[in-house]
Amino acid sequence: MNQIITPFLKWPGGKRWFIEKHYDLLPTQYNRYLEPFLGSGAVFFTLKPDEAILNDINKDLIDTYRGVKTRWRKVYHCLSEHSLLHSKEYYYDIRSSTYTSLEERSAQFIYLNRTCFNGIYRVNKKGKFNVPIGSKTRVLLDTDNFRAQSLALKKTRIFNKDFEDIIEMAVKDDFLFVDPPYTVRHNKNGFIKYNEILFTWEDQLRLSKSLARAKDRGVKIILTNASHESIRELYKPYDFNFLETSRYSSISATAVNRSNFEELIVMANL
Incomplete structure (x- = not known):
């Protein structure tokens, strides 16, 4: 299982860019791997963890x-x-x-x-x-x-649940990789919604509180999100660490809107 495994799906907001730019941020030691917003699974297929809990709200995807x-x-x-x-x-x-x-x-x-x-x-x-x-x-x-x-998926438990249910499963020394749909306060970030289930600002609030509880339990956390002050304000009170980065987005319908997007990496217990 040391071979490189490429995801079989292309997904809006997929994290192949994260692997290329920030592989060094991923912890080398952890118990279980949990991913509540699975998408293409780029990080999962790169790490090929011994035990994983994978989830997405999109039933067809799961x-x-x-x-x-x-x-x-x-x-x-x-x-x-x-x-x-x-x-x-x-x-x-x-x-x-x-x-x-x-x-x-x-x-x-x-x-x-x-x-x-x-x-x-x-x-x-x-x-x-x-x-x-x-x-x-x-x-x-x-x-x-x-x-x-x-073979990589054989060691996983795969769910079609709300993200909070999965985050609550994480315990000390588990690793949570969290890549939610990007929504910011007032919804002026320009990111397109692709699902009939809208990830609202209230969901962002709920996510931040859920991750704060996981942080207190000693869970290793990496969250990717839009680089926006409203997102930073959610995690500052809980003493998360921040890293600014950027990625190229090619999912827009017009070439003029395909450009680099500033992103925020939020981390804890690494």
Whole structure:
């Protein structure tokens, strides 16, 4: 398991940039790894922890992880069929289809993620994925290694819960990597919401209080968030450490809005 494992999804706000720039911040010793906002799992697949608790509120995303964990061969077979048949008409046919088996739903999710516009995940008011087709046509990638991803996931417990439920599971010397949707007070940060479940400012408040309790329990914490004074104000009273950084964002629909974003890394007990 020393091999490099590339995430099988591209996700808005994914943390591959964090691995490249700030790998040295990650603790080398900890008990369990917990990630309440999983997304593409870039940090998890890099660390390949011995024991992990993974979670996301997006049920389709979590079901896809469960499919890769338990039925990766069947998922790959279905994805291979999508690769052979991919076209504009086929994309919209698959986008509108409803599948029952875990492997078919997992392959559908990965297929749409790889061929939709900019890897965006967005649903309509009925909860249906509605992102148009993108310019990328490759469905199977050179970095695909579903067997290795499945092996890494074997040691995990995967949940579809509220983030606070997962944070409350963390105890002394566990490591929490927390990457929530970026929302700031007054919602003037310019970050786009891709899910029907809005991560509100009240959620940010709830998150900060939950992480403060985890800090007091001796949990190792790294949080990434928007670099905004309203975010700093949430964590200053609890004596968290701050690091300013930046990343390039390519998820905007227009090239002019694709640029570097200032981000804030919030840490404790490292």
